[in-house]
Amino acid sequence: MAENATTLHALIRAGADDATALSSPGGVPLTFGALRALTDRTIAALNAQGIGRGDRVGIVLDNGPEMAAAFIAVAAGATSAPLNPSYKADEFNFYLSDLNAKLLVVAEGSETPAVAVAEKLGVPVVRLRPTPEAGAGSFTLAFTGAAAAPAAKGGPAEAEDIALVLHTSGTTSRPKIVPLKQSNVCASAGNIRRTLAFTADDRGLNIMPLFHIHGLIAGILAPLSAGGQVSCTPGFNALKFFGWMSEVRPTWYTAVPTMHQAILARAGRNKETIEANPLRFIRSSSSSMPPQVMKEIEDVFGAPLIEAYGMTEAAHQMASNPLPPRPHYAGSVGLAAGPEIAIVDDEGEPLPAGEIGEIVIRGNNVMAGYENNDKANAEAFTKQGWFRTGDQGSLTPEGYLSLTGRLKEIINRGGEKISPREVDEVLMDHPAVSQCVTFAMPHDKLGEDVAAAIVLREGQTLVEKELRGFALERLAAFKVPAKILILDEIPKGATGKLQRIGLAQKLGLV
Structure with missing residues (x-):
């Protein structure tokens, strides 16, 4: 086991040569020995083209084993910059320019607009050709044009080199570059491995997008760091999930709450599959899991749902509920699981247990700072070196962390501060409600007022007035949504998260 690996090159030494590292539904497994050889070949090929440690390589590949393998192989010798394949040309132009990419990796035959953008920017493009017969994720790289001078800094990356660069979501401002060192990424993978007690016997079913920190670190690197196996799907698909479950026989999976809810909606007709493939645990992260959904998932799957708390700047995991027999609580994101966690007031002074304030963290998985952004x-x-998460919450005397919301998302209704999560939890208690997101909408006198968007359970009907009455019995009147929209689907971000900021505008309430 790569117990204290500080580089990706060391992390993938965890598995036995002939043990499966990556697989895919219907595919040939790729062993750890083959993954290590593929990584070394890729580093050598990049070095020969002048790409070495610290050079940024944009990766635009669909979800699947090639994306997982390319991320690892590139990051082990250069800097991986995975980009969402569904971006439009102007978005690729922004990200590739902002990153100062030295190379772009795309799939052979891919029609992505990123290619034309890279050519316009003078960024060389390399085509990745999958060789699935050699194992899931296996590939060769086809470079065009004359080879550059060999890389000045070749060979495997070192602990202080940047392994991965991602942008913040930028919901309210220009996206910021988050550079994560090899040591940050490996520390986070190790934290998750210990939290979830991964071993070489674990098999994960990855449905998370691999341009996102949650999928890259929790979905791929953490289990690999224990010598475990990851089966990489083409991406989330609720209709195919139970078929994959039957074939892969996973011991666990990780997802965001909206994915869990979509899986839950189909669980009733897949009881035999669930019983035939008992899971050790299910993990949820990246946005808050409604307590009602957590209970339903645990009842249906007969497995603990472990909610964790992560963000890009911390190379994903900051806190997590523990595995049984230690308790895990609905509405809590658990105990510090890697970095130190504290709650501070507006002046940055620590607050005692039970008090609500801003959540701050520090530890070896936390980035050193945003790139080129002193402000x-x-x-x-x-x-004191604490990183301010921008989230508000409190700690119990036992150290369990509860979030009350993003500071930017707290609704300020004429001076009354309202936590959208509190309203969500009340509305989710109504038996007809399947999904809910509470958000601020502009108000000419109060500044902001409370609004909510909901999706009903299949076959249920409900009118706005009835749901407002239900909320009024459980919430102070000023917290009851002035407007409730009943929708077929709530707009989501690229990673499947429900996003409160900007929702009023998207739904035409501005």
Whole structure:
């Protein structure tokens, strides 16, 4: 086991040569020995083209084993910059320019607009050709044009080199670059491995997008760091999930709450599959899991749902509920699981247990700072070296963390501060409600007022007035949504998260 690996090159030494590292539904398994050989070949090929440690390589590939393998192989010798394949040309133009990419990896035959953008920017493009017969994720790279001078800094990356660069979501401002060192990424993978007690016997079913920190670290690197196996799907598909479950026989999976809810909606007709493939646990992260959904998942799957708390700047995991027999609680994201966690007031002073304030973290999985952004760094870090998460919450005396919301998402209704999560939880208690997201909408006198968008359970009917009455019995009147929209689907972000910021505009309430 790569117990204290500080580089990706060391992390993938965890598995036995002939043990499966990556697989895919219907595919030939790729062993750890083959993954290590593929990584070394890729580093050598990049070095020969002048790409070495610290050079940024944009990766635009669909979800699947090739994306997982390419991320690892590139990041082990250069800097991986995975980009969402569904971006439009102007988005690729922004990200490739902002990253100062030295190379772009795309699939052979891919029609992605990223290619034309790279050519316009003078960024060389390399085509990745999958060789699935050699194992899931196996590939060769086809470079065009004359070879550049060999890389100045070749060979495997070192602990302080940047392994991965991602942008923040930028819901309210220009996206910021988050550079994560090899040591940050490996520390986070190790934290998750210990939290979830991964071993070489674990098999994960990855349905998370691999341009996102959750999928890359929790879905791929953490289980590999224990010598475990990951089966990489083409991406989330609720209709195919139970077929994959039957074939892969996973011991666990990780997802965001909206994915869990979509899986839950189809669980009733897949009881035999669930019983035939008992899971050790199910993990949820990246946005809050409604307690009602957590209970339903645990009842249906007969497995603990382990909610965790992560963000890109911390290379994903910050806190997690523990595995049984230790308790895990609905509405809590658990105990510090890697970095130190504290709650501070507006002045940055620590608050005692039970008090609500801003959540701050520090640890070896946390980035050193945003790239080329002194203003953001001055705001993000305290004098004591704590990173300000922008989330509000409180700690119990036992150390369990509860979130009350993003500071930016707290609704300020004429001076009354309202946590959208509190309203969500009340509305989710109505038996007809399947999904809910509460958000701020502009108000000419109060500044902001409370609004909510909901999706009903299949076959249920409900009118806005009835749901407002239900909420009024359980919430102070000022917290009851002034407007409730009943929708077939709530708009989601690229990673499947429900996003409160900007929702009023998207839904025409501005």
